[in-house]
Amino acid sequence: xxxKTLYDKLWDDHLVAIxxxxxxxxxxxxxxxxxxxSPQAFEGLRLAxxxxxxxxANLATPDHNVPSSVEERVAGVDGIVDPxxxxxxxxxxxxCEEFGIEEFKINDARQGIVHVVGPEQGATLPGMTVVCGDxxxxxxxxxxxxxxxxxxxxxxxxxxxxxxxxxxxxxMLVNVDGELRxxxxxxxxxxxxxxxxxxxxxxxxxIEFGGSTIRKLSMEGRMTxxxxxxxAGARVGMVAVDETTLKYVEGRPYAPTGENWEKAVAYWKxxxxxDDAVFDKVVELDAQDIxxxxxxxxxxxxxxxxxxxxxxxxxxxxxxxxxxxxxxLQYMGLKAGQRxxxxxxxxxxxxxxxxxxxxxxRAAADxxxxxxxxxxxxxxxxxPGSGLVKRQAEAEGLDxxxxxxGMKWREPSCSxxxxxxxxxxxxxxxxxxxxxxxxxxxxxxxxxxxxVSPAMAAAAAVAGHFVDVNELVGGAQ
Amino acid sequence: xxxxxxxxxxxxxxxxxxxxxxxxxxxxxxxxxxxxxxxxNLFDELRYLDEGQPGQDCSNxxxxxxxxxxxxxxxGASVLLxxxxxxxxxxxxxxxxxxxxxxxxxxxxxxxxxxxxxxCFKNGVLPIAxxxxxxxxxxxxxxxxxxxxxxxxLEAQIITTPSGEVIAFExxxxxxxxxxxGLDDIGITLQQxxxxxxxxxxxxKEAPWLFSRSA
Ligand code: SF4
Numbered sequence: 054x055x056x057k058t059l060y061d062k063l064w065d066d067h068l069v070a071i072x073x074x075x076x077x078x079x080x081x082x083x084x085x086x087x088x089x090x091s092p093q094a095f096e097g098l099r100l101a102x103x104x105x106x107x108x109x110a111n112l113a114t115p116d117h118n119v120p121s122s123v124e125e126r127v128a129g130v131d132g133i134v135d136p137x138x139x140x141x142x143x144x145x146x147x148x149c150e151e152f153g154i155e156e157f158k159i160n161d162a163r164q165g166i167v168h169v170v171g172p173e174q175g176a177t178l179p180g181m182t183v184v185c186g187d188x189x190x191x192x193x194x195x196x197x198x199x200x201x202x203x204x205x206x207x208x209x210x211x212x213x214x215x216x217x218x219x220x221x222x223x224x225m226l227v228n229v230d231g232e233l234r235x236x237x238x239x240x241x242x243x244x245x246x247x248x249x250x251x252x253x254x255x256x257x258x259x260i261e262f263g264g265s266t267i268r269k270l271s272m273e274g275r276m277t278x279x280x281x282x283x284x285a286g287a288r289v290g291m292v293a294v295d296e297t298t299l300k301y302v303e304g305r306p307y308a309p310t311g312e313n314w315e316k317a318v319a320y321w322k323x324x325x326x327x328d329d330a331v332f333d334k335v336v337e338l339d340a341q342d343i344x345x346x347x348x349x350x351x352x353x354x355x356x357x358x359x360x361x362x363x364x365x366x367x368x369x370x371x372x373x374x375x376x377x378x379x380x381x382l383q384y385m386g387l388k389a390g391q392r393x394x395x396x397x398x399x400x401x402x403x404x405x406x407x408x409x410x411x412x413x414x415r416a417a418a419d420x421x422x423x424x425x426x427x428x429x430x431x432x433x434x435x436x437p438g439s440g441l442v443k444r445q446a447e448a449e450g451l452d453x454x455x456x457x458x459g460m461k462w463r464e465p466s467c468s469x470x471x472x473x474x475x476x477x478x479x480x481x482x483x484x485x486x487x488x489x490x491x492x493x494x495x496x497x498x499x500x501x502x503x504x505v506s507p508a509m510a511a512a513a514a515v516a517g518h519f520v521d522v523n524e525l526v527g528g529a530q
Numbered sequence: 531x532x533x534x535x536x537x538x539x540x541x542x543x544x545x546x547x548x549x550x551x552x553x554x555x556x557x558x559x560x561x562x563x564x565x566x567x568x569x570x571n572l573f574d575e576l577r578y579l580d581e582g583q584p585g586q587d588c589s590n591x592x593x594x595x596x597x598x599x600x601x602x603x604x605x606g607a608s609v610l611l612x613x614x615x616x617x618x619x620x621x622x623x624x625x626x627x628x629x630x631x632x633x634x635x636x637x638x639x640x641x642x643x644x645x646x647x648x649x650c651f652k653n654g655v656l657p658i659a660x661x662x663x664x665x666x667x668x669x670x671x672x673x674x675x676x677x678x679x680x681x682x683x684l685e686a687q688i689i690t691t692p693s694g695e696v697i698a699f700e701x702x703x704x705x706x707x708x709x710x711x712g713l714d715d716i717g718i719t720l721q722q723x724x725x726x727x728x729x730x731x732x733x734x735k736e737a738p739w740l741f742s743r744s745a
Contacts, residue, residue: 069729070722074704078722080729082740092563100566101531103716106726109741137561144563181740206623206652206715214719216726309739317739 056327058224059293060259063199063324067182069216076218082181083193084211085167086113086154088145089473090186094209095148105152106215112176113149113156115142116166117473121436121463125475129160138474165439165465168192168406172276173439175305179294179321184211189406189489191282194291195275197298197324199259201288222289223333225258226326229266231340236523238416239274240408240487240506242266242338243281244346248356250336255287258334261326262292266340272301273412280407281489284353293325347393347519348491348504350381355491356504357393359521365389384493385501386481394519396503399482401426401433401460401514402496403507405470408487409438411445413507418451420511420526421458427517433460434476436468460514472497485513532654533712537635538681539608541672543598544573549612550619551646555628559584568624569631573599603676611668612639616657617646626653636682638689640665651705652714656684658699684710 057065069078091113098104105111118138125132130146133139142159149156157163163170168189171177177193183200184190186208193200203217211217227246247254260282267275275292282290292298299318302308309317326332344358355378357363363382366375366389382389387396403409403417414437426433435455437443443465446452452462469476470488478484478500487510488495491502505513512522556574562584570588575581577599579592593600599607610629616639617625626649629637635655640662642650650657660668671691672678681690684706689697701709708718719726734741 070725072718072722078719078725080726080733093565096563096565101714101716107730141563178739180737210716210719213716214723214726215730216719216722218715218719309742313739313742317737320737 055331056329058326058330058332059197059261059291059324060199060222060224060289061330063180063182064221066180067199072218076220078216079182079219081184081211081215081217082110083171083177083183084111085171085177085183085185085190086111086145086149086208087117087167087185087187088115088141089117090205091148091208092141092144093205094186094212095152097209098152098212103213105154105212108153109155110215111154111212112171112174113145113154114164114167114170115145115159116164117467117471118142119159119164119464119466120474121434121466121468121476123464126160126464134475162440162444165437165442166406166409166467168276168280169409169438169442172196172272172301173305173441175302175308178302178308178317179298180324184217188283188288189280191288191290192276192280192406194279194282194289195272196302197291197294197321199289199291200279202283222259223257224331225255225260225287225334225336226332227260227262227336227338228264229262229338229340230264231266233266233340234344236345236508236521236526237340237343238506238508239270239277241343241346242340243278244348244353244356244504245343246336246338247281247285247353248346249338250285252284252352252354253286254336255282255285258287259289259291260285260287261332262290263326267292268295268297271412272297273410276410277407277413281353284489294321295325345506345509345521347396347509348502349385349387349393349396350378351384351491351493352377352381353489353491353504355381359393359509359519361393363387363389363391363393394521396483397429397518398485398503398513399429399431400478400484401430401510402436402469402476402484402486402488403510404434404436404438404463404468405486405488406438406467407489408507409436409442411442413487414442414446414451415449417507417511418454420508420522421460421515422454424458424515424525426459426514429517430514431482433514434463434469435460436463436476437465439465458514469496471495472500478502485510485519531652531712531714531717534635534654534656534684534709536681536683536685537608538679539635540604540606541609541611541668541678541680542604542607543669543672544610544612544616545598545669547613548615548618551617551622551625552619554617554625555622556582558582560622560624565623565627566631568628569633572628572632573597606633608633608635609680609682610634610637611665611672612637613665614640614662616642617650618643623649623653626650626655630655638665638668638680651709654709654712656682656701656709658682658689658701660697660699664697
């Protein structure tokens with residue numbers, strides 16, 4: 054019999070039962086809760102007079118509706134100007150209070166984007182099943198966990214039963230091998246993967262990212278990659294456990310200690326695909342082929358290298374893709390054949406659950422240090438992913454570097470990733486963004502998003518247009 | 531979820547085809563953080579003369595006197611008689627939430643939109659599909675006699691009219707079981723509570739760190 058993949062192992066370890074209709078009942082170790090997708094789930098519990106099955110498996114924090122501006126934040130929840138946003142945050146507070154769920158409230162230092170907070174606290178651990186009413190839950194798979202987003206009715210189901218009814222996904226392996234070029238980061242890798250396999254490439258699959266390049270990445274880099282598995286069509290992205298994982302987890306507030314730590318490590322070390330495991334799909338990438346990436350269109354697969362030009366409808370064979378290209382160019386206000394470096398930018402956004410961790414901020418600060426952002430840039434926002442990331446960055450003086458360069462240093466939240474608080478793009482504005490979705494209107498009505506790495510966003514802020522980060526910072530890693 | 535076994539209730543008409551989910555509950559009410567309390571806004575655009583806003587007190591709003599649900603004779607109705615393709619449009623569960631919150635436990639129509647049909651069962655509302663000519667006859671009988679009530683017996687899968695006529699209806703056995711016992715997906719999963727507990731017991735031994743916060 055063939056060996057097991059990492060996904061197979063984790064699946065088997067969490068299988069409670071197979072139901073009559075062939076669904077699996079999968080046990081959920083960690084349920085992360087935020088304010089947008091939970092209110093009706095809690096309401097459902099109340100209406101049915103149910104209680105959460107296991108209260109300590111849940112952890113909550115508000116992120117989407119939380120304002121990023123210091124002025125709005127000082128007054129806490131009361132300071133939230135938009136009444137709909139405020140009500141959602143207040144409702145989360147009330148629900149957590151009523152059901153006894155631990156919550157990092159708005160101005161708690163531990164508050165932040167739920168996908169930054171989970172790993173940072175050790176609340177998401179290797180070997181866990183992790184779910185949250187948010188599609189970027191795949192992030193937590195970087196630790197060697199099954200992690201994915203769920204809908205509101207499933208949020209209620211997990212709260213009430215600690216289980217999810219599921220069908221097993223297929224196994225897909227994305228192997229990236231070789232040495233990365235200077236200035237190329239985890240974000241560029243995942244954008245290149247999506248460019249190669251398309252946004253439907255991972256449909257129905259759990260993607261394991263492997264290969265020597267991935268092994269060499271830090272945990273934060275791995276999180277960036279798993280975060281965008283969903284943009285490659287896969288609900289689950291994961292990386293096998295290794296020494297890097299164990300070092301990252303050790304000493305975090307929710308991580309096991311003492312005897313439990315030893316036991317856990319022994320188990321976690323088994324969390325890798327067997328050498329003879331069989332994957333349904335395998336994709337190989339050579340790290341040397343990856344240059345800094347920039348998306349030019351309205352889907353993450355519409356991506357090019359910094360040295361490329363914007364493609365045109367004629368570059369695509371299938372009619373559907375031709376039409377999509379045409380529409381995207383029109384929306385983005387770009388011309389086929391235009392050089393990526395000639396795209397002028399209006400705003401810069403460094404943040405989101407993809408790229409708002411300390412290493413991301415360091416990479417951006419490295420580029421802007423001692424420089425000023427271009428006068429044509431209306432605003433450059435830097436939004437740390439959590440209160441603790443913010444604190445760490447300030448301890449390292451990164452906030453000063455950003456502010457001196459002319460950027461804005463904000464409070465932790467999802468911010469302009471989806472424009473649910475007041476950080477938005479104006480119609481027609483181009484933004485170099487470290488987030489994960491470049492859909493029409495995602496960052497504000499009529500806004501034009503270009504997805505890039507933090508270093509590339511910082512370089513674009515300085516230049517006012519896209520530029521190879523290596524031209525600013527010689528040999529930056 | 532409330533179990534559905536037998537009921538006897540006043541019948542009200544929604545006498546038009548292709549009633550969509552926006553008509554059942556207009557989109558401005560979807561921003562709500564609740565799933566209850568949609569009853570006053572059921573068929574909002576048809577029921578009231580002004581434009582409804584979320585969170586508004588509906589008791590003082592101007593009523594559309596021509597809309598049947600506002601007729602005195604239909605007050606307290608719990609069975610909705612409707613036409614073809616009832617509930618088409620979006621997949622939002624707000625539509626059955628609103629019907630249920632208003633007080634409808636049963637809908638009778640010739641056909642339904644798929645997702646709406648499923649969502650009804652998840653929310654304790656029984657949608658019955660009958661031949662169009664039978665539905666038509668029920669409409670006529672209802673219009674002819676004020677206080678027209680129907681008796682619905684899910685177990686026996688029959689509707690009894692005031693004249694004593696018995697009409698049989700179909701319902702898929704799994705769904706019938708859930709409705710009769712008030713089981714939603716969660717209810718069904720909770721029937722396996724012992725298996726979940728047994729799993730937890732085993733896991734607690736194998737992987738104790740998952741159950742103890744060490745901070
Ligand atoms: S940062 Fe963006 S993608 Fe991530 S959870 Fe928030 S809104 Fe979603």
